[in-house]
Amino acid sequence: MTRALKPFPGTHPITINMGFRCAKCGKINPRADKTCRNHCTGCLYSVHVDKDRPGDRASTCMGLMEPIRIDYNSKKGFQILHVCLKCGKEAINKAATDDDAETIAKIMARQNIAHEPETNVHKRKKSHARS
Numbered sequence: 793m794t795r796a797l798k799p800f801p802g803t804h805p806i807t808i809n810m811g812f813r814c815a816k817c818g819k820i821n822p823r824a825d826k827t828c829r830n831h832c833t834g835c836l837y838s839v840h841v842d843k844d845r846p847g848d849r850a851s852t853c854m855g856l857m858e859p860i861r862i863d864y865n866s867k868k869g870f871q872i873l874h875v876c877l878k879c880g881k882e883a884i885n886k887a888a889t890d891d892d893a894e895t896i897a898k899i900m901a902r903q904n905i906a907h908e909p910e911t912n913v914h915k916r917k918k919s920h921a922r923s
């Protein structure tokens with residue numbers, strides 16, 4: 793008779809290469825085949841569970857990590873920069889092949905706008921005219 797010493801911690805959102813439920817959008821993410829999935833394939837949010845290196849799960853922060861920018865590297869593919877909303881820690885994670893392309897595009901579009909010099913950003917005021 794084998795019994796787990798502790799009940800499986802259901803609040804533990806991300807463990808090494810396991811499926812998990814996204815803490816941000818609630819999406820159920822299946823286990824990845826080749827990579828250690830550490831972020832949601834839908835909204836790309838992650839959770840601060842790693843302290844020094846990916847997968848160590850040494851952090852007790854557990855804050856939600858927002859994907860703030862995505863860079864494309866010809867060797868590594870898309871890389872997501874996550875920032876912890878609780879403690880501000882930054883982490884770079886490789887995007888998974890099944891990450892939502894639209895979300896990636898959205899984040900990249902947003903960061904491109906942010907990088908434009910002020911003068912180039914035309915903030916169009918919404919007119920109140922109702923036609």
Ligand SMILES: [Zn+2]
Pocket residue numbers: 814815816817818819832833834835836837
């Ligand atoms: Zn999500």
Ligand SMILES: [Zn+2]
Pocket residue numbers: 840853854855876877878879880881
């Ligand atoms: Zn944190």
